[in-house]
Amino acid sequence: MEKIQVGWKKIEEIAGEQGVKTMKEVQDFSPKLAKMAVEHGYGDIYSDDTLDLKQRTLITLSSLISQGDQGTALTFHFKIALRAGLTKEEILEVINHCSGYVGFPKAIASLSIFKKVYSEYENENK
Amino acid sequence: MEKIQVGWKKIEEIAGEQGVKTMKEVQDFSPKLAKMAVEHGYGDIYSDDTLDLKQRTLITLSSLISQGDQGTALTFHFKIALRAGLTKEEILEVINHCSGYVGFPKAIASLSIFKKVYSEYENENK
Amino acid sequence: MEKIQVGWKKIEEIAGEQGVKTMKEVQDFSPKLAKMAVEHGYGDIYSDDTLDLKQRTLITLSSLISQGDQGTALTFHFKIALRAGLTKEEILEVINHCSGYVGFPKAIASLSIFKKVYSEYENENK
Amino acid sequence: MEKIQVGWKKIEEIAGEQGVKTMKEVQDFSPKLAKMAVEHGYGDIYSDDTLDLKQRTLITLSSLISQGDQGTALTFHFKIALRAGLTKEEILEVINHCSGYVGFPKAIASLSIFKKVYSEYENENK
């Protein structure tokens, strides 16, 4: 199986159909950016089992919170975190942890993104 | 036990005597900054067991790589990671993972910091 | 009085009831993040009188403009700045000053946030 | 001709009437910030012919994508890029290129800003 196929399969596995759809929208406007993101991000990175999905999710969330992501990527990855089995308390603690490393403004800004994602997630999983 | 004491104990537990010494040097020049870092960073954050030390280390390393830390904090926390039992391969994979989220320059810059830390660590633990 | 109480009192003093309400909303979803922000941010930092409130506000605004805050924290702290007695001209000059240190895009982005805050502030204080 | 006039002329040349209008709005609320942006940004920088407009646009877009600009400046400069004759494919490739240097989240976030700008541009130029 080629790396691009490995990547798409991995996205479906960790982000579900909704995740595939999001990446397909990137692909519609920029086929090459999607190809690189899928091959490099999911074929090379997420498919390597040196770290497991929960661990990778912690790393991703911390990176996004630390760079001040305004929602596009954080929304996508908070959902992956919940699907991967991280609890609300664990995700809140990732944000708490980051407050010491990047300060309160980025922590609080990402909290309000998570609040929205979590509320939707709860509604969908009632 | 007061939070400040909890914090100092936690630093000793995870960063060893060398870690305590580093924080004492901060304290010598800026008692208040050290006090806040110990209370907030180690008393509040690392002492909470919602996440374990390995998980916290992944979050910390990702935050530092993502903000382009030039060595002061990365050196300190790469050592904590090795002490916490993360293998060389796992730490390299944290850096690999971050390359997709913050690009290759920050990944490669932190690689060379880790290379130095790892080489010292190996010498000390022969 | 415990540090957490000192912190809440300080928020009320500098940010008014509206500021307390904003922090209570953080607390509703993440009690620990609010606790750390109140204790560390307001109990430790704003309650120290080595620098006065106007000086602290200049430091805070500069930090937020420099890290590209998208509004959550800048809105909160522009209000505090106006309440602290900084004039419109002084706050505009903070933004002007920052343009040389972080470039025009972040200066102009924060200008449009301040424009909204100032317009609301004027309406409330007619 | 004074530098401020050179600057305003340059904005009109590269960003059109719409660009002048945007800068006039900055000027209405903060005359000094507009003055500095026009003199320094357009009188000093864009008016220098060591680099041509297409080259300057590549530099500007890369800087904005790399600092995680959330739209105010990127929208303005994507329009300038299209007016300068950069094709959709070339602009997409700027974003692709940046993905390796700042990671996929900032690349994808700027892609969605460009998508909006491009769609408007196409409608206006039918």
Added chain:
Amino acid sequence: MEKIQVGWKKIEEIAGEQGVKTMKEVQDFSPKLAKMAVEHGYGDIYSDDTLDLKQRTLITLSSLISQGDQGTALTFHFKIALRAGLTKEEILEVINHCSGYVGFPKAIASLSIFKKVYSEYENENK
């Protein structure tokens, strides 16, 4: 007096002969960058008396700490801060304040830069 002259005079006033020398070294290799920094940074910004020098120094230090400046600019501006009459305690408190807004790693990294500057300053002013 032209803006460039106003700027050079202002540098001499606030940064002394050593400050002028530093900017002349920039000028030797890049006359235009020096010209823009002097005109925009010192002619436009520092020469405006809406904010006084102590206030501007607080804003500058906060911006540099927040963007993770590794020493070139922080060294220059810590010296200006001391010359402007800010005490060691006040400057340490700027760093303390920033720890809540950008996290401990950047605060501690800038502390060690300040430690060096302060030690030199003390030796020169015995």
Added chain:
Amino acid sequence: MEKIQVGWKKIEEIAGEQGVKTMKEVQDFSPKLAKMAVEHGYGDIYSDDTLDLKQRTLITLSSLISQGDQGTALTFHFKIALRAGLTKEEILEVINHCSGYVGFPKAIASLSIFKKVYSEYENENK
């Protein structure tokens, strides 16, 4: 030819033997990071001819200056820029241009990195 081979060939073409050696050092300590950087960075990105090498160099330099790269990557890419035929004046103007977008501290910090690279380059090409 596989993408990894395309990538290594591209590095040799644009960065010469010295560039290959630098990437081989990354490979010695972290084979996977080197593989991803070569495939993604050079196989996918630099090998695409939608933009030419001079254009890509402008984009890269702007990204590195904007993210405050402290030298590892800027040194590598200033050399590529000179090899690609960008003149000293053009590279200085990239830095000048960036000063308006990210402020003077990052511009001046990257100037001193370029000064060193340029001085070595001149010595080697006498």
